[in-house]
Amino acid sequence: xxxxxxxxxxxxxxxxxxxxxxxxxxxxxxxxxxxxxxxxxxxxxxxxxxxxxxxxxxxxxxxxxxxxxxxxxxxxxxxxxxxxxxxxxxxxxxxxxxxxxxxxxxxxxxxxxxxxxxxxxxxxxxxxxxxxxxxxxxxxxxxxxxxxxxxxxxxxxxxxxxxxxxxxxxxxxxxxxxxxxxxxxxxxxxxxxxxxxxxxxxxxxxxxxxxxxxxxxxxxxxxxxxxxxxxxxxxxxxxxxxxxxxxxxxxxxxxxxxxxxxxxxxxxxxxxxxxx
Numbered sequence: 001x002x003x004x005x006x007x008x009x010x011x012x013x014x015x016x017x018x019x020x021x022x023x024x025x026x027x028x029x030x031x032x033x034x035x036x037x038x039x040x041x042x043x044x045x046x047x048x049x050x051x052x053x054x055x056x057x058x059x060x061x062x063x064x065x066x067x068x069x070x071x072x073x074x075x076x077x078x079x080x081x082x083x084x085x086x087x088x089x090x091x092x093x094x095x096x097x098x099x100x101x102x103x104x105x106x107x108x109x110x111x112x113x114x115x116x117x118x119x120x121x122x123x124x125x126x127x128x129x130x131x132x133x134x135x136x137x138x139x140x141x142x143x144x145x146x147x148x149x150x151x152x153x154x155x156x157x158x159x160x161x162x163x164x165x166x167x168x169x170x171x172x173x174x175x176x177x178x179x180x181x182x183x184x185x186x187x188x189x190x191x192x193x194x195x196x197x198x199x200x201x202x203x204x205x206x207x208x209x210x211x212x213x214x215x216x217x218x219x220x221x222x223x224x225x226x227x228x229x230x231x232x233x234x235x236x237x238x239x240x241x242x243x244x245x246x247x248x249x250x251x252x253x254x255x256x257x258x259x260x261x262x263x264x265x266x267x268x269x270x271x272x273x274x275x276x
Contacts (some may be wrong), residue, residue: 005110006110006112007112007113007116008113011109012109012113012116012117015107015114015117017262018107019121034083035136037079038076038133038134038136039135039136039137041072041076041079041137042072042137042140042141042144043144045071045141049068067097069138069153070072070156072138072140073134073156073161077177080127080134080181082132083126083130083201084122084130084181085184085185085188085204086130086188086200087122087126088122088126088185088188088189088192089188089189089192089199089203090192090199090200091118091119091189091192092193092196092267093192093199094190094196102124109273111264111267111268114262114267115263115267119189119260122185122189122193123182123185123186123189127178127181127182133137135155135158138155139155142154142155161174171237175249176245176248179252179253179256180252182252183256183259186256186259186263188200189205189259189260190202190259190263190266193266193267193270
């Protein structure tokens with residue numbers, strides 16, 4: 001028996017194997033539904049933009065295809081935020097009822113190992129799988145256009161998006177967008193352990209209400225000042241886009257890690273366990 005009460009690779013592997021065997025139908029159904037939705041969106045863009053395009057100049061159609069690919073990726077990003085938030089809000093759904101909570105507690109793995117499995121599945125694994133599905137859906141769109149309209153369009157330049165986003169007029173777009181996604185998702189992950197039932201809706205309403213209160217307080221405080229335009233003067237360093245982007249990414253990273261720590265602390269309160 002392992003004497004390591006925090007993390008053991010063998011126990012961790014057994015826990016992953018257990019979760020996969022218990023939830024493989026749900027996993028396959030969720031992955032299939034997500035991939036199918038992205039493919040439908042890609043085909044919808046293809047049909048709506050190229051329907052009746054036989055008499056249009058092919059060069060212009062290729063230009064339309066490039067713009068359509070960018071619009072498609074933006075729409076994919078919006079869906080990723082909602083899908084990621086929903087997946088995170090179901091991470092600790094097993095605590096929504098006494099039988100499932102007891103079953104989860106009785107699994108002889110450490111609290112840290114159980115938390116890490118949930119975190120890996122809902123955060124990095126979801127992101128990687130979603131990006132792979134988006135690439136595949138984009139390829140299906142291109143293949144559909146080539147087969148049905150005989151127009152050669154290229155797939156979206158994903159390398160440019162992730163590593164050279166300034167070339168598509170979105171400097172720092174990728175890094176800030178990714179960290180914003182992880183930050184927003186971390187709130188829903190925290191909400192999944194705070195509210196095991198209807199977690200997505202409760203977390204969304206709470207964040208929306210907090211945003212309204214924060215916005216109202218800022219407007220109220222601004223109007224309270226006699227000369228706000230002379231007090232709230234932007235410092236010169238805000239003109240440096242690289243520095244602002246670095247600070248934004250740093251703030252989002254710290255907030256995400258803070259939410260992960262809160263989630264783990266709340267998860268520890270719900271578990272007392274005998275380990276493998």
